[in-house]
Amino acid sequence: MRIRSSQITPKALYLRRRDVLALGAAGAGALLLPGGARAAETPHGRKLEGLKPGQPSTDEKKSSFEEITHYNNFYEFGTDKDDPARHASKLQTRPWTVKVEGECVKPRTFEIDELLKLPVEERVYRLRCVEAWSMVIPWDGFPLATLLEKVQPTSRAKYVAFESAVQPKNMPGVGAFGAIPFPYLEGLRIDEATHPLTLLAVGIYGEELPKQDGAPIRLVVPWKYGFKSAKSIVRIRLQETQPPTTWSQYGGGTEYGFYANVNPEVDHPRWSQAKERRIGEVFRRPTLKFNGYADQVAKLYSGMDLRKFF
Amino acid sequence: MGKAARQPWLKPLVFVAALSPLLWLASRAVRGTLGPDPVAEVLNRLGLYAICLLFCSLACTPLQVVLGWSWPLRVRRMLGLFTFFYASLHLSTYLFVDQGLDLGGIAKDIAKRRFVTVGFAAWCALVPLAVTSTQAWVKRLGYRRWKSLHRLAYLAGGLACVHFIWRFKTALLQPLLFTVVLALLLGVRLAARIRAPARRVSVPSESG
Numbered sequence: 001m002r003i004r005s006s007q008i009t010p011k012a013l014y015l016r017r018r019d020v021l022a023l024g025a026a027g028a029g030a031l032l033l034p035g036g037a038r039a040a041e042t043p044h045g046r047k048l049e050g051l052k053p054g055q056p057s058t059d060e061k062k063s064s065f066e067e068i069t070h071y072n073n074f075y076e077f078g079t080d081k082d083d084p085a086r087h088a089s090k091l092q093t094r095p096w097t098v099k100v101e102g103e104c105v106k107p108r109t110f111e112i113d114e115l116l117k118l119p120v121e122e123r124v125y126r127l128r129c130v131e132a133w134s135m136v137i138p139w140d141g142f143p144l145a146t147l148l149e150k151v152q153p154t155s156r157a158k159y160v161a162f163e164s165a166v167q168p169k170n171m172p173g174v175g176a177f178g179a180i181p182f183p184y185l186e187g188l189r190i191d192e193a194t195h196p197l198t199l200l201a202v203g204i205y206g207e208e209l210p211k212q213d214g215a216p217i218r219l220v221v222p223w224k225y226g227f228k229s230a231k232s233i234v235r236i237r238l239q240e241t242q243p244p245t246t247w248s249q250y251g252g253g254t255e256y257g258f259y260a261n262v263n264p265e266v267d268h269p270r271w272s273q274a275k276e277r278r279i280g281e282v283f284r285r286p287t288l289k290f291n292g293y294a295d296q297v298a299k300l301y302s303g304m305d306l307r308k309f310f
Numbered sequence: 311m312g313k314a315a316r317q318p319w320l321k322p323l324v325f326v327a328a329l330s331p332l333l334w335l336a337s338r339a340v341r342g343t344l345g346p347d348p349v350a351e352v353l354n355r356l357g358l359y360a361i362c363l364l365f366c367s368l369a370c371t372p373l374q375v376v377l378g379w380s381w382p383l384r385v386r387r388m389l390g391l392f393t394f395f396y397a398s399l400h401l402s403t404y405l406f407v408d409q410g411l412d413l414g415g416i417a418k419d420i421a422k423r424r425f426v427t428v429g430f431a432a433w434c435a436l437v438p439l440a441v442t443s444t445q446a447w448v449k450r451l452g453y454r455r456w457k458s459l460h461r462l463a464y465l466a467g468g469l470a471c472v473h474f475i476w477r478f479k480t481a482l483l484q485p486l487l488f489t490v491v492l493a494l495l496l497g498v499r500l501a502a503r504i505r506a507p508a509r510r511v512s513v514p515s516e517s518g
Contacts, residue, residue, distance in 0.1 A: 071346035079480055082345065133347060179480030270425045270476065272415060279346045283410040 042069040042085060045208030045215075048140050054121030058292075062124060063135035065205055067279050072212045073129065074231055076164070076171040079179050083172075084212035090170035091232065093216040102161075102238035105152035112216045116202055118142045123199055123220075128262045128291045130225035132284075134276045139220050140203035145194040153190065153238050160193040161243035162186040162219055163235035180246055186230035187243035187258065188221065191300055197222055197293060200233075223293040225260045257310040261301070262291035266310050317381060324385045328392040331359045332399075353403045357429075360396035361470045363389055365491060368467055372498035387443055390463065394440040397433050425476035432469035435462045467492045 042065070072084040077091075096112040120140050128134045148160070164184035168174045174182050192198060199220040202209055209215040214231025221228050227247055237243070247256040254269060264274045264287040275284035290297050301309075335355055338344050344351045367389035370382035409416050419426045439462055441447070448456045471492055474485035 067346040075480070081347070133350075177483075267422075270423055272419065274415070275412075277347065277349065277408075282349060282407060284408075284412075 042066075042210050042212070043089075045203070045210060048116075048120055048203045048206055048208065050119065051140055051203075051206055052119070052121045054123045057122070057124040058126065058136060060124075060126070060136045061280075062138055063279055068135060068137055068204060069210045069212055071133075071135075071279060073131075073226065074173075074212055074214070075179050076166070076173045076182065076184070076232075077212070078173045087172050088210075088212035088215075090167075091165075091211045091215065092167060092170060093211065093232075096216050096234070098217060098233060098236060100147065100151045100236045100238075103154045103157035103240060104148075104238050105154060107151055110147075115147070115200075115217060116208075118146060120202060122206070125197075125199075125220060125222035126291050127220075127222065127226050127229075128276060128287065130227055130256060130260065130268065130273075132268075132271055132273065132276045132287075133279055134287075135279050138205055139199055139201040140206060141199040141201035141220065143196055144198045144200050144219065145196065147200060147236070148194060148238075151238075156240045157238035158190055158240050159238075159242050160188050160190060161235075161237040161239060162188075162230040162233055163237070164214075164230050165232040165234045180250060183234075184230060185244060185246045186219065186228055187245045188228070189242075189300075190238075192221065192297075195297060195300070197296055223262060223290040223297045225256070225262060227256065228260050259301075259306075259309045261297075261306065261310075262287060263289055263306055263310070265289070266307055320381060321385060321388065324388055328363060328389065331355070332396075349403070349407055353400065353408055356396055356400035356403055357474075360393055360400050361467075361474060361488060363393040363396055364463070364467055364470060365488070365495070367393055368463060368492070368495050372495050375498055375502045390439060391443055394436045397436055401430070401433050425473060428469045428476065429473035432466045432473055435466040435469060439463060439466075464492075464496060467495075 044065075070085045071081045072088075073081070074084040074088065077084040077087040094112070097109045098112065098115065099107075099109045101107040120142055122138055122140050124136060124138045126134060127137050144160075162185070164182075164186075166174055166183045171182075173179065188198070199222075201214075201218050201220045202216060204210070204213060209218065214229075214233075217233055218231040219229045219233060242258060245258060247260075248258045250256070256268075262273075267273055273287055276287045277284050288294070335344075335352060339348065339352070367386050370386040370389070373379050373382045405411060405416060409419070420430050421427070439460055442451065442456065442459060451459065471485060471489040474488060475482060478485065
């Protein structure tokens with residue numbers, strides 16, 4: 001009986017072509033193939049001008065540009081870590097406006113190039129993903145408070161809601177098979193939003209933000225899990241009530257909470273948050289409460305049960 | 311033995327094919343193309359290869375039932391042992407590298423987290439199968455009892471699918487496809503049993 005090998009590969013193996021290559025094709029010289037479908041190299045963006053070092057910073061070893069641009073959670077472009085690097089080049093970042101509205105005296109729409117002219121400083125922050133990995137990223141940006149001051153929030157502005165861009169034609173992760181509902185929604189309490197650590201980032205490593213990292217402008221809240229730092233922001237809304245957010249609604253609210261402060265004492269349902277793997281290292285290191293920013297932010301939560309408000 | 315003599319390439323070919331994913335992974339490690347989180351990549355790949363090989367071994371009997379092929383049964387034991395090999399590498403990577411042999415953390419993980427619990431249970435279900443994979447054990451247990459024991463492979467398959475599904479927060483397509491394939495493989499066996507209850511749908515895997 002002569003059977004071609006293509007006829008006998010079980011269906012399960014067809015599911016991922018790269019694995020089929022690896023599993024089935026040794027005889028065909030799979031080992032001689034180049035490194036498979038590697039993500040394309042990230043083009044470097046325009047250099048940012050007038051960059052100043054900011055405080056606070058960290059002298060920990062920074063993650064490389066390569067790591068920061070090839071290990072991303074940006075579900076609009078797919079759920080694999082290398083999907084954003086492969087697909088985000090399609091994101092259209094011009095024209096781009098950020099609408100700031102709601103409970104404020106002077107709501108208005110900002111052209112991105114106007115925001116890019118604001119004084120930009122470098123902040124080297126730890127980034128702790130809720131999936132228990134971390135990086136150290138030299139962000140370039142300005143405090144969110146700087147932008148909010150321009151619209152003069154009213155006393156009824158208790159929360160800030162953020163909305164990320166949706167460009168269905170340019171985002172392969174958006175559509176009927178999208179992993180989560182879009183647009184991606186995030187939110188902060190007003191005191192968190194105006195905290196000096198909270199940044200609107202427009203660059204990394206002194207260059208315009210790469211698209212897979214949330215170009216042209218994104219939020220960075222270093223004491224919270226990474227998903228709180230919404231990417232590619234198009235709308236910021238000041239409001240009196242706590243805004244619904246994508247992940248705090250997902251799975252009936254059991255997955256991640258609204259606050260999502262980094263906390264080694266409160267586990268995720270499926271894994272411990274006590275340790276994290278710094279990208280580039282092999283063994284895990286202990287996770288710090290508020291991601292090491294407790295001195296600056298713990299007072300925001302005094303009296304709150306952080307197990308309840310996770 | 312006649313068949314083996316006619317297909318002398320069968321076992322070496324399957325051996326090399328089953329080993330190739332590991333060599334591929336090793337070559338990626340050497341070339342530094344495992345991506346920014348190599349530990350997670352190795353862990354996930356080894357788990358995926360284990361489940362793929364488990365499915366290959368589970369497909370042997372259905373292939374015989376549906377297509378009348380007997381040759382898959384002669385490589386079933388090898389596929390099963392490779393499944394255990396990859397599952398053990400997957401578990402070892404988790405224990406020694408991912409967790410850095412932090413025994414307290416590991417014990418807590420296995421006890422508390424259903425996703426880890428079922429993954430560990432799937433590996434445990436494979437242990438008796440690997441141990442009793444030899445011809446001597448078939449004789450010692452008797453073929454009927456040995457065969458009953460080896461139905462644990464389906465339990466391991468089910469647990470592996472659940473482990474796979476619970477690993478993800480979204481993007482369930484791939485693990486769900488695996489689950490459908492498992493159901494199909496099991497369905498073929500059940501259907502064959504219902505249609506011909508007296509007929510043996512399986513034969514001893516090989517004579518040596």
